[in-house]
Amino acid sequence: MKKISEEDIDIAIGEIEANGITEEMIEAFKSSQPIVFAYLFSDSFDLSTQDEKEYLLYLVMVAWKAIFKVHPEMNEVEEEEIGESEEKNWELINNVSATKFRDRLTILFENSNQEDLLAFAEDMLTELEEEETTEKEIVTKEGRELLFVAYKSIIDAMEMAN
Secondary structure (H helix, E strand, C coil), rough: CCCCCHHHHHHHHHHHHHHHHCCCHHHHHHHHHHHHHHCCHHHHHHHHHHHHHHHHHHHHHHHHHHHHHHCCCCCCCCHHHHHHHHHHHHHHHHHHCCCCCHHHHHHHCCCCHHHHHHHHHHHHHHHHHHCCCCCCCCCHHHHHHHHHHHHHHHHHHHHHHC
């Protein structure tokens, strides 16, 4: 799969911010990537809050739109590709001794062709932590790693499929 650029990501963000995540967009995503869609709503995320699930959906929709712009004939991801990617990513991150979020993710950036897509999610999840707000957290400290690993697993599976 070709590298997705920061510009591709910015265009996808702009489209989503202009219109929101519409029912039509969700249906298009669901029909083009049914396994990924099912994964996002699987019991893998039972311990996640509703806000975290919605935030992951947003991150994945941005990635999907950016990837689809570059690869309009994108292949469907298979269940085995997500499972294999997720297992590999958890194995990598579970062997990291660092405690800071960004430091823990470094291993997941290594050997990835999609550094800009990963940096987008890392920045989005880190900005949440750095914002000094008294409002309810959108993503819990514990949830950030789960969301990032899930997001990266989806990107890896899309890369395997294409």
